Every structure is written in C-alpha cells, then in structure tokens.
Amino acid sequence: xxxxxxxxxxxxxxxxxxxxxxxxxxxxxxxxxxxxxxxxxxxxxxxxxxxxxxxxxxxxxxxxxxxxxxxxxxxxxxxxxxxxxxxxxxxxxxxxxxxxxxxxxxxxxxxxxxxxxxxxxxxxxxxxxxxxxxxxxxxxxxxxxxxxxxxxxxxxxxxxxxxxxxxxxxxxxxxxxxxxxxxxxxxxxxxxxxxxxxxxxxxxxxxxxxxxxxxxxxxxxxxxxxxxxxxxxxxxxxxxxxxxxxxxxxxxxxxxxxxxxxxxxxxxxxxxxxxxxxxxxxxxxxxxxxxxxxxxxxxxxxxxxxxxxxxxxxxxxxxxx
Amino acid sequence: xxxxxxxxxxxxxxxxxxxxxxxxxxxxxxxxxxxxxxxxxxxxxxxxxxxxxxxxxxxxxxxxxxxxxxxxxxxxxxxxxxxxxxxxxxxxxxxxxxxxxxxxxxxxxxxxxxxxxxxxxxxxxxxxxxxxxxxxxxxxxxxxxxxxxxxxxxxxxxxxxxxxxxxxxxxxxxxxxxxxxxxxxxxxxxxxxxxxxxxxxxxxxxxxxxxxxxxxxxxxxxxxxxxxxxxxxxxxxxxxxxxxxxxxxxxxxxxxxxxxxxxxxxxxxxxxxxxxxxxxxxxxxxxxxxxxxxxxxxxxxxxx
Numbered sequence: 001x002x003x004x005x006x007x008x009x010x011x012x013x014x015x016x017x018x019x020x021x022x023x024x025x026x027x028x029x030x031x032x033x034x035x036x037x038x039x040x041x042x043x044x045x046x047x048x049x050x051x052x053x054x055x056x057x058x059x060x061x062x063x064x065x066x067x068x069x070x071x072x073x074x075x076x077x078x079x080x081x082x083x084x085x086x087x088x089x090x091x092x093x094x095x096x097x098x099x100x101x102x103x104x105x106x107x108x109x110x111x112x113x114x115x116x117x118x119x120x121x122x123x124x125x126x127x128x129x130x131x132x133x134x135x136x137x138x139x140x141x142x143x144x145x146x147x148x149x150x151x152x153x154x155x156x157x158x159x160x161x162x163x164x165x166x167x168x169x170x171x172x173x174x175x176x177x178x179x180x181x182x183x184x185x186x187x188x189x190x191x192x193x194x195x196x197x198x199x200x201x202x203x204x205x206x207x208x209x210x211x212x213x214x215x216x217x218x219x220x221x222x223x224x225x226x227x228x229x230x231x232x233x234x235x236x237x238x239x240x241x242x243x244x245x246x247x248x249x250x251x252x253x254x255x256x257x258x259x260x261x262x263x264x265x266x267x268x269x270x271x272x273x274x275x276x277x278x279x280x281x282x283x284x285x286x287x288x289x290x291x292x293x294x295x296x297x298x299x300x301x302x303x304x305x306x307x308x309x310x311x312x313x314x315x316x317x318x319x320x321x
Numbered sequence: 322x323x324x325x326x327x328x329x330x331x332x333x334x335x336x337x338x339x340x341x342x343x344x345x346x347x348x349x350x351x352x353x354x355x356x357x358x359x360x361x362x363x364x365x366x367x368x369x370x371x372x373x374x375x376x377x378x379x380x381x382x383x384x385x386x387x388x389x390x391x392x393x394x395x396x397x398x399x400x401x402x403x404x405x406x407x408x409x410x411x412x413x414x415x416x417x418x419x420x421x422x423x424x425x426x427x428x429x430x431x432x433x434x435x436x437x438x439x440x441x442x443x444x445x446x447x448x449x450x451x452x453x454x455x456x457x458x459x460x461x462x463x464x465x466x467x468x469x470x471x472x473x474x475x476x477x478x479x480x481x482x483x484x485x486x487x488x489x490x491x492x493x494x495x496x497x498x499x500x501x502x503x504x505x506x507x508x509x510x511x512x513x514x515x516x517x518x519x520x521x522x523x524x525x526x527x528x529x530x531x532x533x534x535x536x537x538x539x540x541x542x543x544x545x546x547x548x549x550x551x552x553x554x555x556x557x558x559x560x561x562x563x564x565x566x567x568x569x570x571x572x573x574x575x576x577x578x579x580x581x582x583x584x585x586x587x588x589x590x591x592x593x594x595x596x597x598x599x600x601x602x603x604x605x606x607x608x609x610x611x612x613x614x615x616x617x618x619x620x621x622x623x624x625x
Contacts, residue, residue: 035514039429045418046425049442049488052481056449059460120356128350129357139613140361146609147367147602148542149451150576154583154598155367185363192360216342218349239448246450248545249576253584273452273545280455280549285464297456301449308448312441 057301064294072288078295084259086279086289094292096299098261102269105262106251107244109180110187114244115237117184118191122236123221125192126199138193145189149249156182156254170266172256177265179255183247187240194239198232198315199225231314238311246304248273272300371602375595383596385561392555392582393589397597399558399565400578403472404604406566407547407574408540410476411483416533418480419487426488427495428517447485451545454482458550471569475551482546483536490535494528495521527619534612542605544576552577554585575601 067073072092077083081095125137160181161173168177202225210220226233256268257278270278276293283290335343372379386396422443430436458478468474498521506516522529544552552574558565566572579597582589 035512038514042421042425042429045421046430046436046439048418048422049439049446049484052484053442053445053449055461056446056453056457056481059465060453060456063456063460063464117356117359120353121360124350124353124357128353137357137360140364142613143606143609144360144364146538146542146605148544148576148605150542150544150580151598151602154579154594155371157583158594159367159370188360216346218346219342221349242448246448246453248450248452249580253580273450276452276456277545277548280459294456294460297453301453304448304450304453305445308445309441312444 057298060294060297060301064291064298067288067291067295070288073292078292082261084275086283086292092288094288096272096275096296098259099270099272099275099296101261102255102259103245103271103273105176105269106179106183106255106271107241109176109265110183110244111237111241113181113184114187114191114240118188118236118240119195119233121188122192122195122199122233123225126196127217127221127225138196141189141192144185145193147186149186149247150253152182152186152250153253156250160254164266168266172268174254174256175266175268176255176262179251179269179271180265182250182254183244186247186250187243190243191236191240194236195233198229198236201232202228235311235314238307238314242304242307242311245307246273246300248277252277272296276300368602368606371595371599375592375599378590378592378596379599384600387558387560388555392578392586394593396560397575397578397600398560398562399556400573400575400597401600402558402563402565403552403556403572404541404575406472406572407476407479407552408537410472410568411479411540412533412537414477414480415484415487415536419484419532419536420491420529422484423488423491423495424517424521427492428513428521443485443488446481447489449482451482451543454478454546455549457481458546463550469569470549470553470571471551472566472572473551473568475547475572475574478546478550479540479543482543483539486536486539487532490532491525491529494525494532497528498524527615531612531615531619534608534615538605538608538612541608542576542601544574544580547574547577548580554581575604 068075073094077093077095079100080097081093082098082101083093083095084098085091085093121137121141125134129137156178157174160178163173164170164175164178165173170177206224206228207220210224215223251271252274255270255274257270258268259270259275260267262269276296279289280293283293383396384401385398387398389395426436426439426443430439455478458474458481462468462474462477463470466474468477502520502524503516506520507513511519551571553571554573554577556565556571556573558573575597579594579601582594582597
C-alpha cells in the first residue's frame with residue numbers, strides 16, 4: 001500500500017485503493033467575504049491620497065472663495081500689486097506681489113548656494129567616495145534633513161543673524177541673506193539624496209565604456225554622467241525649490257518682517273508662507289483679510305503643485321529610458 | 322646575449338596631456354570632497370553650539386518642570402507631553418492608512434493612469450507647504466468638522482501631512498521583498514491577501530517600522546500645521562502630569578513653545594531658550610538615529 005507524500009500524517013480520506021484522495025478544500029463563503037472586505041479597505045486607503053489632495057484644495061478654496069465675489073477684491077491687484085495693507089481702515093489693499101517676490105528672491109538665493117553644493121556632494125557620494133565614507137555621508141544627510149524647520153528658524157534668529165551683523169555691518173541680521181542661507185542648508189539634503197539617486201540610475205555600462213576609453217573619473221562625470229542624468233538632477237533641483245518655496249517657520253523667523261520688494265540681500269523680506277503664519281492669528285475668521293490669506297494658500301498650493309508635477313515628469317522621463 | 326626591450330621605457334612615461342587630466346581629476350575630487358564635508362560641518366557646529374549654550378539649563382528637572390515667570394524660567398513639561406500626545410494620535414491615524422495605501426500601491430495596483438494618479442497625489446501631498454496643511458486643518462477639522470481648536474484637530478492635520486512619509490518608506494520596504502517569495506506562495510494556492518499576510522508583511526515588517534519611526538520624527542518637529550489648529554502659547558499643567566490633555570483641549574507643543582519663546586516673549590533666560598531647542602532637536606535626532614540603527618541591523622540580518 002502506498003501513501004502519497006501529499007498526505008504525510010495519513011489522515012486524509014482514502015479511496016478504495018488506499019490512495020489519499022486529493023480534494024480541494026473549499027474556503028467558506030464567510031472567509032471569501034472577509035477577504036473581499038479587507039481588499040476593499042486596502043483599495044480605499046490607496047485612493048485616500050487622491051482624496052486628501054482634493055480635500056486640501058477644496059477646504060482651503062472653500063474658505064477663500066467668498067472673497068472672490070466681493071467688490072473690494074480685485075484678482076489683478078491680488079497678483080500684481082505690491083501694496084499689502086490688509087488691516088488699513090481707509091485704504092485696504094491686498095496685493096501679494098511683494099510677498100511673491102520675497103518668496104522668489106529667498107528661494108533663488110537659497111538655490112544659488114544649495115545647487116552647486118548639493119550636486120557637488122551628490123557627485124562625490126555617488127562617484128568618488130568609498131563604501132564606508134558613503135555610508136557616513138548618507139547618514140549625515142538624513143540627520144540634516146530631520147532637523148525641524150523651527151530649529152532652523154531659531155538658528156537663523158540667534159546664531160546666523162549675529163554672524164551676518166558682525167560680518168556685513170547690516171543694521172538687522174534677520175534678512176534675505178539670512179533666510180537664503182538657512183533655506184539653502186535645509187534644501188541641500190533633498191538635492192543630495194535625489195541627485196545621488198539620479199546618478200545611481202545611470203547604467204554602469206556607460207561608466208565602463210568611458211573608462212575603457214581611458215577617461216578619468218572627472219571626465220566620466222562631466223562628459224557622461226551629467227548629460228545622462230540631467231533629468232534626474234533637474235528633478236533634484238526642482239524638489240529643492242519646492243521645499244524652499246513651501247518652507248514656513250524658518251523663513252518666518254529668519255527673514256525679518258518687512259512686506260516690501262527687496263533691493264539688496266541685506267533687506268528684510270516676507271514670503272507668501274511666512275505672511276500667512278504671521279497674520280492668520282490676528283485675522284478674524286470670516287473677514288476679508290482671513291479669506292485673502294486662504295487665497296494666498298490656494299496660490300501656494302498651485303505653485304508647489306506645478307513644481308512637483310514638473311519634477312515628477314522629469315524623473316519619469318529618466319525611468320522610461 | 323641581452324634581450325632588447327620591445328618598447329623603450331620612455332614610451333610609458335606620462336605625457337603632458339595625461340598629467341593635465343590627472344590634475345583636473347584630483348582637483349575635481351578635492352572640490353567635491355569639500356562640498357560633501359561642507360554638509361557635515363554645519364550639523365556638528367549647530368548641534369555643538371546649541372548644546373554649549375543650553376548647558377546651564379539642561380537637566381532632567383528642566384524636562385519635568387513647568388514654565389515659570391511668564392515662561393522666562395522653569396521647564397518645558399506641558400510642551401513636551403503635548404508633543405507626545407500630538408505625535409501619538411497622529412501616528413495612530415496615519416500608520417494604518419499609510420501602510421494599507423502602500424500595500425495597495427505595491428501589491429495590487431497595475432500600471433494604469435488611475436494608479437499613476439495616486440502616486441502623483443502622494444508626491445504632491447508630500448510637497449504641499451506645511452502652512453497650506455495648516456489652512457486645510459483650520460478649514461476642515463476646526464470649522465467644517467467642528468472639532469474646534471483641539472488636540473484632535475492638530476493631530477489629524479499632522480497625520481495627513483506625514484502620511485506620505487509612511488507611504489513612501491513602506492512601499493520601499495514591500496518592494497524589497499523578492500518577487501520569487503510571492504510567486505512561491507501563489508503557487509501553493511494562496512490568494513493575494515494570504516500571500517501578503519503570510520509572506521510579504523513578515524519579510525518587510527522592520528522596513529515598515531522604520532518608516533513609522535520616521536513619521537514620528539517628522540510629526541514631532543512640525544510647527545506650522547499645529548499653530549492654528551490646536552497648539553497654544555500657554556496652558557497650565559501640573560509638574561510631571563502624564564495625562565493633562567483631553568482630545569478636545571488645546572495643548573502646548575515643543576516646536577510651538579520654541580517659536581513662542583524666541584519670538585513673542587521678551588527677556589527669556591537665554592539658556593532656557595537654547596535648552597528648549599536642544600530638547601526638540603535631541604528628540605527628533607534620537608528618533609532618527611533609532612531608525613538608522615534599526616535599518617543597519619535589518620540589513621545585516623537579511624538573508625537574500
């Protein structure tokens with residue numbers, strides 16, 4: 001008599017020949033229903049990301065929308081006037097251009113510092129460093145990225161402002177330069193880590209081919225890797241820009257509090273984000289001022305959406321190849 | 322009879338162009354090295370300076386004591402425990418949704434336009450400025466859902482803000498489980514869900530936990546999203562009280578406390594200011610170091 005290996009304990013029902021009958025055990029209807037339910041929950045969680053993005057836009061826009069119907073609110077003035085007098089009794093003006101220019105100038109200054117250092121560090125980590133060194137540098141980047149923005153703001157307010165005053169003789173240390181440096185330090189980690197990913201994504205065969213032609217490492221970097229990885233590197237820079245534009249607490253504390261178009265790096269500025277944080281607490285819920293601040297939020301949402309979308313398309317372009 | 326060398330040795334000497342190339346190479350390497358080091362220096366300098374200035378106030382008592390003399394002296398207990406509350410509740414909300422969303426994206430989703438849209442939404446959720454999250458929390462939770470300015474509103478705002486952190490790292494953890502593991506399980510007749518429970522999750526649980534730890538670090542440091550949804554400048558709490566807040570109370574938080582002390586309160590004892598910053602920084606960095614240590618341990622243990 002043979003017992004098939006499929007029935008090691010010999011307990012399965014046998015047919016007339018003594019061979020274990022292989023029957024498919026059917027799962028109960030309840031078990032199947034439970035699995036369906038679990039999968040539905042998983043699917044719903046998956047779609048929740050879309051839901052949340054739409055909800056953010058909806059709820060921010062819902063608070064802002066009523067002001068669009070008011071006569072005192074002019075969309076062109078909102079976008080292209082530098083006059084921001086939200087609490088004036090006689091001459092209320094809601095022009096955000098000075099704030100937009102504030103955001104752009106701080107971000108631009110931050111990128112002037114962060115892009116060369118960030119990409120340089122990404123190249124070093126990806127192409128020049130040994131495995132141990134690489135490990136340590138990546139941990140440092142991770143820790144640098146973890147420092148909360150309010151701590152960066154605190155550093156700007158206390159340490160950096162004193163350094164700036166003593167080096168440049170500026171009357172106040174919280175200004176465009178301060179905010180730019182702090183934002184640069186904050187966006188370097190993201191540029192480094194995305195940039196390193198981009199360089200890693202360049203196939204090794206490219207490097208080997210260049211090496212076989214006798215190229216040095218440096219020649220490989222600027223003749224082969226930079227052209228091949230340029231989309232990914234562009235995405236790294238864009239994500240750094242996104243981080244800098246959206247940053248709130250650090251610029252609130254480090255750039256000073258002047259709503260005006262800056263003329264030099266030592267002028268105080270205010271950004272779109274900092275302006276909301278600074279004034280929302282004082283604006284009465286439901287007032288025009290309150291709604292205009294929400295409208296600024298809609299504007300910020302759209303700006304960062306565009307930046308992130310572009311970065312995503314750039315990364316996708318890399319992957320397709 | 323001596324053998325004449327095939328090629329004169331001089332042929333192998335470095336030509337000018339080779340020398341030039343090597344100079345460029347070492348110059349480039351040095352430049353990039355300096356750029357990489359330029360990242361380490363600020364980290365050490367910042368942490369070192371903050372700790373140095375904070376030393377006169379740093380003690381266990383500073384952590385457990387309540388603020389005194391209009392927050393100019395004393396400790397930070399109400400803020401510290403408030404941060405724990407906010408992080409705990411936001412974690413309880415974000416972790417299940419985030420992990421399930423990542424399971425959907427990695428295990429179920431095919432490459433359709435709808436699923437690409439989900440990935441894009443995750444990226445954008447991560448990119449939305451923190452102050453816009455604050456506006457959303459104010460409009461949705463405080464007003465529309467009528468939770469008021471409360472621990473609950475602030476925690477929910479934080480949860481949505483930190484969701485992408487959990488989704489991204491869980492997805493990475495799931496993707497690192499080899500496809501062959503799943504195929505083996507399917508081949509013995511297991512369904513997709515059974516495979517996930519029996520094979521995918523046990524093999525990626527440490528990676529998922531790392532992601533959850535990172536969410537904690539992110540949530541603990543955020544200020545803007547809680548500023549207008551539930552965190553307040555001051556709230557009277559007894560020293561060392563572990564349960565000072567209800568869900569619908571307003572609360573203090575470490576990050577908010579640091580902002581308030583450094584911008585709104587005049588004549589604060591400097592060491593109190595720096596000590597508050599150090600406690601916040603130490604909390605966040607410790608959590609991150611834990612995540613890193615966890616990951617290194619995990620990588621050494623991995624058998625495939």
